[in-house]
Amino acid sequence: MPGSNDRPNVIFLMTDALRATALGLYGNRDVRTPHLERMADEGCFFEWTYCPNPSCVPSRCAVLTGRYPHTCRSRVNFVLLQPEERTFPEDLRDAGYQVAHSGKNHAYPYSGRNSLNEVFDWVYEVSHTGPVAPNPDPEITAYKRFLRRVFHDDVIHLGEPWYPATTPFRKEICSTYLTVDGALSYLSSAREPFFLHCSIPEPHTPYTAPEPYASMYDPQAIELPDNFHDDLTKKPTYQQITQVVQRMDTEPEAHIREGLAMYYGMINFIDDQVGRLLDYLRTSGLAERTIVIFTTDHGEYVGEHGMISKANQLYDSLMRVPLIVWGPGHINGGQRVDHLMEQIDLAPTILELCGVPIPHGMQARSFASLLRGEEYQPREVVFAESGMEGEPTNMETALELMEKQETLGWGGRPYSWRGRVKMLRTRRWKYCYYLDGQQELYDMQEDPLEMTNLADRPEHQSMIHDFQRQLLNWCIATEDTVPVWPPVQPLRLH
Numbered sequence: 001m002p003g004s005n006d007r008p009n010v011i012f013l014m015t016d017a018l019r020a021t022a023l024g025l026y027g028n029r030d031v032r033t034p035h036l037e038r039m040a041d042e043g044c045f046f047e048w049t050y051c052p053n054p055s056c057v058p059s060r061c062a063v064l065t066g067r068y069p070h071t072c073r074s075r076v077n078f079v080l081l082q083p084e085e086r087t088f089p090e091d092l093r094d095a096g097y098q099v100a101h102s103g104k105n106h107a108y109p110y111s112g113r114n115s116l117n118e119v120f121d122w123v124y125e126v127s128h129t130g131p132v133a134p135n136p137d138p139e140i141t142a143y144k145r146f147l148r149r150v151f152h153d154d155v156i157h158l159g160e161p162w163y164p165a166t167t168p169f170r171k172e173i174c175s176t177y178l179t180v181d182g183a184l185s186y187l188s189s190a191r192e193p194f195f196l197h198c199s200i201p202e203p204h205t206p207y208t209a210p211e212p213y214a215s216m217y218d219p220q221a222i223e224l225p226d227n228f229h230d231d232l233t234k235k236p237t238y239q240q241i242t243q244v245v246q247r248m249d250t251e252p253e254a255h256i257r258e259g260l261a262m263y264y265g266m267i268n269f270i271d272d273q274v275g276r277l278l279d280y281l282r283t284s285g286l287a288e289r290t291i292v293i294f295t296t297d298h299g300e301y302v303g304e305h306g307m308i309s310k311a312n313q314l315y316d317s318l319m320r321v322p323l324i325v326w327g328p329g330h331i332n333g334g335q336r337v338d339h340l341m342e343q344i345d346l347a348p349t350i351l352e353l354c355g356v357p358i359p360h361g362m363q364a365r366s367f368a369s370l371l372r373g374e375e376y377q378p379r380e381v382v383f384a385e386s387g388m389e390g391e392p393t394n395m396e397t398a399l400e401l402m403e404k405q406e407t408l409g410w411g412g413r414p415y416s417w418r419g420r421v422k423m424l425r426t427r428r429w430k431y432c433y434y435l436d437g438q439q440e441l442y443d444m445q446e447d448p449l450e451m452t453n454l455a456d457r458p459e460h461q462s463m464i465h466d467f468q469r470q471l472l473n474w475c476i477a478t479e480d481t482v483p484v485w486p487p488v489q490p491l492r493l494h
Contacts, residue, residue, distance in 0.1 A: 392419030
């Protein structure tokens with residue numbers, strides 16, 4: 001493999017709500033993404049990567065700190081990075097890297113030591129509703145107004161902002177394009193070595209794309225997910241509640257296909273912009289000096305298990321995420337890795353690849369040796385979690401809230417995330433334990449779609465007890481070790 005003693009540049013490409021199995025790389029029968037597929041062929045492609053949490057802020061904060069959500073305390077979307085938390089871009093900056101951000105934030109606060117503008121040397125912020133800073137361009141103003149209307153109308157009529165709408169504007173002023181435009185603008189004058197966080201805010205809801213992507217897929221020709229008709233009656237009750245408040249129990253299949261078609265079109269829009277970025281690296285000569293990482297913050301149901309968007313659950317639909325690492329001059333390309341991976345391991349991995357010490361308190365472990373083609377000890381089990389303090393909402397309360405229209409935008413309501421759940425995943429099994437005692441157990445070899453909950457089967461109780469022990473050990477082992485306690489002085493006897 002190519003070996004360089006120079007510190008590499010790093011581009012961290014993170015999308016939002018991209019389910020792994022929505023890509024042909026992960027088995028989707030409808031979607032082809034030629035630029036990501038080339039990136040995977042030339043780089044290191046990971047088949048089984050799990051994010052730490054099914055929601056934006058907790059997942060992003062955990063990845064940026066290398067610390068689990070229950071440790072860094074960003075446990076729900078309403079809790080941004082805490083003042084004491086330190087992210088790996090700060091470590092890179094302090095080691096001499098120029099650090100830049102283009103696209104969605106949804107992790108850093110807007111004031112204090114670790115605020116977005118304090119951490120990064122260069123910032124261009126783009127959200128789900130377009131550029132964040134005021135822009136005098138009337139077309140961009142109209143585009144932002146359109147997106148806000150789509151959000152509002154979908155929430156009022158559907159409970160969640162997912163129903164597809166074609167963006168009646170040029171692709172060049174849309175959030176995905178503008179995010180990559182910002183990245184390219186930065187790269188044109190970047191000082192090396194640099195770290196660039198290119199955070200594309202799609203294919204998150206609202207499902208909307210410009211042409212030609214909006215009509216790229218024929219809804220009638222799209223296959224519904226194989227677990228679309230999952231029977232949730234033997235699953236934790238919260239899943240049935242989610243399906244009802246999202247109104248997916250009565251939604252016509254034709255509408256789901258239309259949503260899927262737009263979601264897939266958004267993915268192809270992203271793929272073309274990834275290709276635009278990689279082409280720039282190749283033609284500018286930066287490719288040999290740069291590592292590019294492609295991933296997302298969490299997955300998305302988009303019809304799987306008969307639900308839409310995301311929720312306080314830990315199915316692979318939400319937890320399994322794409323991961324590709326590409327860097328012609330710095331990694332051993334052409335690898336297809338089928339180990340279980342935890343996404344938070346990216347933080348120490350990036351630091352090690354850049355020759356920066358891994359700080360005390362970072363709970364993740366580096367897989368830089370794997371990327372270099374050296375010996376690596378894979379994880380035998382991965383962990384994840386979701387939820388916040390408080391009693392979970394029951395069906396009776398949910399129905400009352402629906403009558404008051406207080407379940408609109410369900411995933412954005414704090415009470416939709418009440419009730420905590422922890423997940424353990426081995427090569428064959430997935431086990432989820434809810435604080436109220438409900439459980440899920442899936443045989444991921446025989447039942448990869450997670451449709452048959454085996455948690456109540458007598459023959460599996462001994463294994464479940466062992467999984468509970470492993471979850472307890474994980475919770476204990478990941479208790480915080482920050483701040484570092486001063487070493488104890490030897491006791492002097494007089």
